[in-house]
Amino acid sequence: VIDYMNFLIDDNLGTPTLGVLTENEYNLKDTIDLTQGAIYDSAGIDVGYSEGTINFLKNHYGDELVDLGITRAWADGWTGKGVKVAVFDTGFDANHDDLKNQIAGSNCLSVCLASDETILLDQNGHGTHVAGIISAELNDVGTTGVAPDAKLLIGKIGDQFGSIRLNELPAMTSWAVDEGASVINLSANSEVSTEYIEALTEIEPGLFIVDSDAGDINAEWGKYGFNNILKTGIHTSYVSAVGNSEAILVASAGNQGLGFSTFPAQYAALEEEDGSHLLGGKILVVGAYDTVSYT
Numbered sequence: 001v002i003d004y005m006n007f008l009i010d011d012n013l014g015t016p017t018l019g020v021l022t023e024n025e026y027n028l029k030d031t032i033d034l035t036q037g038a039i040y041d042s043a044g045i046d047v048g049y050s051e052g053t054i055n056f057l058k059n060h061y062g063d064e065l066v067d068l069g070i071t072r073a074w075a076d077g078w079t080g081k082g083v084k085v086a087v088f089d090t091g092f093d094a095n096h097d098d099l100k101n102q103i104a105g106s107n108c109l110s111v112c113l114a115s116d117e118t119i120l121l122d123q124n125g126h127g128t129h130v131a132g133i134i135s136a137e138l139n140d141v142g143t144t145g146v147a148p149d150a151k152l153l154i155g156k157i158g159d160q161f162g163s164i165r166l167n168e169l170p171a172m173t174s175w176a177v178d179e180g181a182s183v184i185n186l187s188a189n190s191e192v193s194t195e196y197i198e199a200l201t202e203i204e205p206g207l208f209i210v211d212s213d214a215g216d217i218n219a220e221w222g223k224y225g226f227n228n229i230l231k232t233g234i235h236t237s238y239v240s241a242v243g244n245s246e247a248i249l250v251a252s253a254g255n256q257g258l259g260f261s262t263f264p265a266q267y268a269a270l271e272e273e274d275g276s277h278l279l280g281g282k283i284l285v286v287g288a289y290d291t292v293s294y295t
Helices: 023-027 037-046 051-060 070-075 126-135 166-178 194-198 217-224 226-232 234-242 265-269
Strands: 084-089 103-108 151-156 183-186 200-204 207-210 248-252 283-286
Touching: 023 070, 084 126, 084 166, 103 166, 126 151, 151 166, 166 183, 166 234, 194 200, 248 265, 265 283
Parallel strands: 084 151, 084 183, 103 151, 183 248, 248 283
Antiparallel strands: 200 207
């Protein structure tokens, strides 16, 4: 947990935005929705979600920015100004009132080649929602992002079904770094099978082994298994793509409620032969928890 009260006065964080409001003034702006509710409205309606589904998402995953201390950060001038964030996801709604002015560049690889989709077409809604969480404008329209002055580099690696092509991470990263990305956001991860989960034994907190009687379970885990990541070389491809830049990878821990992260968050555990971190510590693995009971 970051002590943002001290973190925000770090001299290495760059130049803060000037002319911002006080924390209290931000909190009193009733024309700004400091929850993420509005972003669910637009992203959900665009892809045909039912009103009940949209309301469920808004009520249970509102992401109250005030509770996170975001208005305090804004009051200190940390609004994301001068920062480019690469969002690798399902695309982007270029006509969204909160997002249309935030784009700094876009790219699409095999997803666009394999269909009639365009880079800025988000037929799933996930990419638009993630982009909104990051940098929806502070413009008295709809919701507001965590860093409303940051600009976005949209890397489309997901299709209308929400399927993300993780093998494109190195190539898309190379593009984003060339475009000046300081942060690379990947709200996606590989999933593991029920059979694999049941074959795991936790021998100490956070350390798991696979039951030796599980047969070909490692094959079922496939190329995203930790050992097989090392074999395929995709991890070194990503390291090469990052190069000497300071770009930080923000990766999701996973949505399956496991006691360990899956690919690409597993980069956080990869080391050089001398024991140093393969990415030099330039990765942030993000988990989440629910405060809502579904029973």
